[in-house]
Amino acid sequence: MSETGDIADLYSMTLRDLARDPAHKGRPEAFDATARGDNPMCGDRVDIYVTLDGDRIREARHVARGCEICQASASLLAELVPGRTQAEAHALGQRAGEIAKSGAGNDTTDELHRLSIFAVVHKFPSRVKCVTLAWNALDAALSGVKETSSE
Amino acid sequence: MSETGDIADLYSMTLRDLARDPAHKGRPEAFDATARGDNPMCGDRVDIYVTLDGDRIREARHVARGCEICQASASLLAELVPGRTQAEAHALGQRAGEIAKSGAGNDTTDELHRLSIFAVVHKFPSRVKCVTLAWNALDAALSGVKETSSE
């Protein structure tokens, strides 16, 4: 694999579109739970806001100060979690982390297929945290914690 | 130099006689100053007792719990310091330390000649402290300090 290829693989069109996608960004006026994820080493910060529908997530939005991977991950999260329970969302986050860490991304379901844009991250070990930060914040929000960290 | 020679050089007859010499040992009934020298690493301990005659030392005695070099040094101290002032005794102690450290022992005066039995100690660097402990204690006694250490 050429190294330019590498970089282009990481910053795929899909990822960059997700990173910029305004659809899931911004602090909503009302929400049921929120938490902040901080990566003290690099300064990345993600605020996740969730509205609930019984025990299911109705909507998720984020305000992210972070790199493109971090932003893309937060957007994908906001896209994927509506309709899921806390446990299901947590499992999805775990899966996102595994994919980023190991590169294993040959899942067949649709959502998991979406997550596979992070498979290439395993070739950039210091960037795995950029994928998981938003998911950690979601976990924290859903369990009532106010802050979390990806360190 | 053969290594047996080395050992025999260090533990010369003169040194070993001095180490055993009872003439300068034991706590006197009366004394004007005393101090204890401790080497925390090896456990050596020397108590020096001094009687004074105006600003000159009349007599010095020691109680040493230590190796042969430490004992010999304390005995030689007790032999050499009577009649000297604090400053003279200190200078002699400094000289003893230098001789033990560097091996330079070609002094011509008689007392300094006696100190030259410690010249061989410079080949045994970890033993230099054994020579200086008693002299440190003497310094401490004469300046009113109670304890000192060769570390």
Next chain:
Amino acid sequence: MDTIISPLFDVTRIRQDFPILSTKVHGKPLTFLDSGASAQKPRAVIEAMTRSMETAYANVHRGAYHLSEAATESYEAARIATQRFLGATEPEEIVFTSNSTAAINFVAHSYGRGVLQPGQFVLTSEMEHHANMVPWQMLRDANIGIGLRYVRVTERGELDLEDLAAKLADGKVGLVALTHMSNVLGTVTPAAQIARMAHEAGAKVLFDGSQAAVHRHVDVTAIDADFYVFTAHKLYGPTGIGVLYGKRKLLDAMPPFLGGGDMIESVTLERTTYAAAPARFEAGTPPIIEAVGLHAAIDYVTNIGMGAIEAHERALVDHAMAVLPGVEGLTLLGGAQDRGGVFAFALDGVHPHDLSTFLDRHGIAVRAGRHCAEPLHTRFGVEGGTTRASFGLYTTPEEIDLLAAKLTEARRFFA
């Protein structure tokens, strides 16, 4: 006796792994019997450190570039290797410090001041290395209401377990801090039993494994230790790195000790929040190269097998117990049933320092003094110190025979 004690353990071949063992001292082959103070380093450790500096060095944790990623990976791999070596549940339970002393001081500060309550006691023993005594004295003397108790040591050099039980009985002991193996007597303490007694009395337990971890397989989970410390340089690894194991729950509840980079979560001028363990306890640039060396040392002893090492050392201890008491004028300190390869002794009429110099001229390295265990020497009435021979995995029975012969010669020489 043949140098190959066990078919599993070819000591002749093992000695070739240690470059220093083929050097000469005063024209004599080196007989290194001071591994208890610090062990020699196998080529695998030296080469791992060299390789890290030549091919994969950068500061860890904060770099998004290849060398920093590589260094971080090696550093964290060392943590995982240490976790496995100690049988810990998670890598996060392993904190790298600079040595055992620092590790115990960490606990004395962070747990002692941060978690123990006024009116509680720390229980240590007369048998400890100063590293496991002075920090507790400093805690006692900090005037925050924490007391200090000592477990007595029997004539045989074992912990007096009845005394231990008695001193735990009032439930006021918050932390038991005991050695897992004495660096003077060689005594191995019954760690699992001690932990059980401590826990029943509501206390946590720290083991100083500086000696034990070198000589036997240690499993902190099986022992149920709350804290366990050891130091790499005695385990054939480099200086500059030690290990603090702490149960996750305990570490999470402890305030940090040293402040600086890498241990924070966020810093403002007014307020700082701290990272989770182990980062919270690893302020500043950690011993990166040394962690690689420790990892190589762990791999080295694990490949030989801690069981095989223990068996080899047991055979050496048996041999020493057969040979040393035959030296006229020699008195061994202690005589515990369960003991490792450390022998402190007095030789009648010969001062330890003089003896050590004499042996050195025959190439034999032993230690003279009080071995950082002054109260223990006082306990046994040898305030002036002892001479200590301690074994490593490269020690041979012939070296013990040579020691015995030279002890006899020394006695004649100094007579």
Next chain:
Amino acid sequence: MDTIISPLFDVTRIRQDFPILSTKVHGKPLTFLDSGASAQKPRAVIEAMTRSMETAYANVHRGAYHLSEAATESYEAARIATQRFLGATEPEEIVFTSNSTAAINFVAHSYGRGVLQPGQFVLTSEMEHHANMVPWQMLRDANIGIGLRYVRVTERGELDLEDLAAKLADGKVGLVALTHMSNVLGTVTPAAQIARMAHEAGAKVLFDGSQAAVHRHVDVTAIDADFYVFTAHKLYGPTGIGVLYGKRKLLDAMPPFLGGGDMIESVTLERTTYAAAPARFEAGTPPIIEAVGLHAAIDYVTNIGMGAIEAHERALVDHAMAVLPGVEGLTLLGGAQDRGGVFAFALDGVHPHDLSTFLDRHGIAVRAGRHCAEPLHTRFGVEGGTTRASFGLYTTPEEIDLLAAKLTEARRFFA
């Protein structure tokens, strides 16, 4: 521009001393621009450490045998080399610690808790590395009546000396603790002037020389520093060892920090007395192998000449100041008159982390983040972090040119 900037300084030849500089990263030659985080090691350092482990290793201070004497001699020789390197008066003023962070924590505990009085303040700045900020915050938060003040930093990234004077004016500051060179802005602070101001106000002064000591000749006596710290791994030496310089009188008056072996004078169960400095502050087995490495590193830079290194780096700084501002969209942090080879910057539209990954694929190692100086990033409104390029004695102008070219490419890539 030719790589030989000065006839005294043949950077091509110097680069050959560093094995890692000839390795490749992602198929590209390594361009290592992260020396401010940790520097690479010359062969002389690696070999000195190897040699110590292969031929002269044992624990120090306590052995009366050849290897221990040899190891002790090397360890103490490193202390003397460090003394000379810093221009200290006596070797006893040099305490070996595990890094700069530990050295500052030592002062915060031993001097901060042991000597400073309730009602006094520590004065640090907004510009500090967390290592010189968090320990003082912890001291402030220990509820012993010691306050904390911060000197402001100007837009240009220099210490505001008027603010410094104002904050010293009431005579309540007991200790001024400031960096001698910023690890983010490159700013070199006027140490001698600061020391004079501090002393006139009755305060002692500590300088964090972690960056400065690498880039220029430091003379603690000329500056009249009371404490000065640096860390070996940034000076081309190993990890695991740092240096605390303290004036003899101050060290002698300070209580110990860590308890254990080697720092005591006598230990009984009831009472312990402590050794004199520096032993009092070096509890446990010290970084023996690392001291040898530090010594080799000091010899290495001294042989090249700190003056020559400073001149080389000044030329690099001039080159960078000519080239970097030409990169479209690039904003440099700070612009001090007196600065060393550290450049933190923002590149419009490109996140530092993404940038760092991009550069890495071109073999260029830079650091992204807040560089353990979060308040400083807040001060400059770049909470999200910056990208930092920092130079070593092996850095070439061509490497800076390559960086500039790839920054422009990155901006296009991420547009």
